[in-house]
Amino acid sequence: MNKRPDGRNPEDLRPIKIEVGVIQRADGSAYIEWGQNKIYAAVYGPKECLPKHIGNPYRAVVTYNYRMATFSVPERKNPKPGRREIEISKVSGEALERAIFTEKFPNTEIEIDVEVIDSNAGTRVAALTAAAVALADAGIPMRDLISAVGIGKANGQLVVDLNKEEEDAEDAVDIPFAIMPNTEEIVLLQMDGLLTKEEWKILCEMGIKAAKQVYEIQKQALKSKYFVEEL
Amino acid sequence: MNEIIWDLIKDKTIDELKKGIREDGRSLDQYRPIKIEYGITKNADGSASVKLGNTFVLAGVKFGLGEPYPDSPNEGAISVGTELLAMASPSFDVGPPDENAIELARVVDRGIRESKAIDFNSLCIREGELVWIIYLDLYVLNDDGNLFDASALAALSALKNSKFPKMENDKIVLKESTNIPLNLKRLPILNTFTKVEDLLLVDASLKEEKASDGRFSVCVTEDGFMTAFQKGGIGSFKKDEIDRCIDLAFKNAELLRKLL
Numbered sequence: 277m278n279k280r281p282d283g284r285n286p287e288d289l290r291p292i293k294i295e296v297g298v299i300q301r302a303d304g305s306a307y308i309e310w311g312q313n314k315i316y317a318a319v320y321g322p323k324e325c326l327p328k329h330i331g332n333p334y335r336a337v338v339t340y341n342y343r344m345a346t347f348s349v350p351e352r353k354n355p356k357p358g359r360r361e362i363e364i365s366k367v368s369g370e371a372l373e374r375a376i377f378t379e380k381f382p383n384t385e386i387e388i389d390v391e392v393i394d395s396n397a398g399t400r401v402a403a404l405t406a407a408a409v410a411l412a413d414a415g416i417p418m419r420d421l422i423s424a425v426g427i428g429k430a431n432g433q434l435v436v437d438l439n440k441e442e443e444d445a446e447d448a449v450d451i452p453f454a455i456m457p458n459t460e461e462i463v464l465l466q467m468d469g470l471l472t473k474e475e476w477k478i479l480c481e482m483g484i485k486a487a488k489q490v491y492e493i494q495k496q497a498l499k500s501k502y503f504v505e506e507l
Numbered sequence: 508m509n510e511i512i513w514d515l516i517k518d519k520t521i522d523e524l525k526k527g528i529r530e531d532g533r534s535l536d537q538y539r540p541i542k543i544e545y546g547i548t549k550n551a552d553g554s555a556s557v558k559l560g561n562t563f564v565l566a567g568v569k570f571g572l573g574e575p576y577p578d579s580p581n582e583g584a585i586s587v588g589t590e591l592l593a594m595a596s597p598s599f600d601v602g603p604p605d606e607n608a609i610e611l612a613r614v615v616d617r618g619i620r621e622s623k624a625i626d627f628n629s630l631c632i633r634e635g636e637l638v639w640i641i642y643l644d645l646y647v648l649n650d651d652g653n654l655f656d657a658s659a660l661a662a663l664s665a666l667k668n669s670k671f672p673k674m675e676n677d678k679i680v681l682k683e684s685t686n687i688p689l690n691l692k693r694l695p696i697l698n699t700f701t702k703v704e705d706l707l708l709v710d711a712s713l714k715e716e717k718a719s720d721g722r723f724s725v726c727v728t729e730d731g732f733m734t735a736f737q738k739g740g741i742g743s744f745k746k747d748e749i750d751r752c753i754d755l756a757f758k759n760a761e762l763l764r765k766l767l
Contacts, residue, residue, distance in 0.1 A: 365606070462738065470728075473750075476733065
């Protein structure tokens with residue numbers, strides 16, 4: 277077992293810090309620092325569906341907007357949302373929707389906006405982690421939180437939470453991964469790279485374990501806003 | 508019109524699937540009949556059409572010349588686009604690609620790109636200056652479910668059918684081909700599984716997709732690698748369900764590869 281470029285062990289996460297209730301106008305919000313990644317997440321809703329035809333008479337519509345600030349990457353990003361941002365928004369929204377009791381709010385919209393202001397690999401899972409906390413902060417009834425983490429392979433080693441240097445490795449495999457931690461149901465799963473079945477089996481176990489660590493941090497963040505200290 | 512009815516009879520569709528009954532008599536792990544045609548247009552550098560049951564997708568390749576990306580000066584590139592044509596479904600509209608079209612294009616792209624089927628170094632003409640860029644565009648003509656697998660198959664078929672155009676003085680000579688094929692080192696096959704309650708369906712029809720709780724796609728190569736995953740739709744998969752999908756994907760991909 278080799279140390280990773282930043283000195284971590286294969287199963288070590290980068291430092292994660294979550295703050296709840298950081299956007300005053302939003303119904304719920306959270307801020308996450310995950311290694312160098314810095315992301316704000318805000319929730320509005322359930323609210324009136326506009327335009328009306330996007331509404332669903334049986335359940336709430338969940339809209340997830342993942343965006344990166346122009347200055348959040350080494351080379352200035354075009355402010356127009358790209359195909360990557362649109363795809364990430366789609367699959368992340370679908371992941372959260374699995375956890376939300378949308379059937380309680382027909383004909384409404386639950387809007388989740390996340391803005392990446394600094395990035396170093398793993399922004400979509402960090403954003404999803406923050407968004408789940410923001411939804412809880414907004415008081416939206418949910419089956420469970422969603423806890424997300426990157427897993428994959430870099431420099432011949434199976435690791436969790438790849439940083440940018442590892443993502444750029446020749447043999448890199450990147451797997452954005454998210455579960456509902458109490459049931460271990462996988463709600464987000466993407467991958468690109470070359471991976472064998474055996475490697476996946478190990479990584480899936482590592483991912484579940486790491487996501488549960490993320491879950492503890494999420495819970496702690498919510499508790500520190502909502503629980504009064506014992507006397 | 509049909510689509511609204513399918514939403515309403517979702518429960519019936521699920522009941523039948525639970526009994527192992529599919530409308531066309533297939534087993535749950537079986538593809539619909541597949542028909543691939545190559546070279547469907549003369550002006551494209553490579554093209555193919557795929558019929559997967561009634562789902563109908565065209566793929567066309569055009570080579571372009573351009574500068575390489577600064578971080579890979581000796582590599583060519585591929586760009587995949589998808590058009591969900593308005594003619595393909597009453598629920599598709601004209602206009603720029605929506606999130607569904609973008610997701611589809613990006614999953615097809617990842618499966619091929621990451622498999623290293625295309626040797627991007629061989630697409631380099633002059634390092635840092637001039638490379639071939641493969642523009643691969645997918646046109647969905649009829650959506651009867653499982654656009655992912657049909658599109659990936661059409662994409663691969665069109666690439667397999669591609670020949671480099673003639674080039675003179677760093678410019679493409681129009682209407683002249685070379686006979687030099689684009690070599691594919693691997694044949695990555697995308698396999699999509701549709702989850703209906705606790706069943707996993709191979710090659711879901713649109714009616715079955717309407718009753719689904721999500722899908723999972725995995726792209727596999729002939730030498731035991733997986734090159735892309737994508738979970739989509741509102742639903743979740745247990746670890747053992749993903750493992751079952753992967754095992755079945757390797758098995759079915761062998762059958763699909765023989766059709767190419």
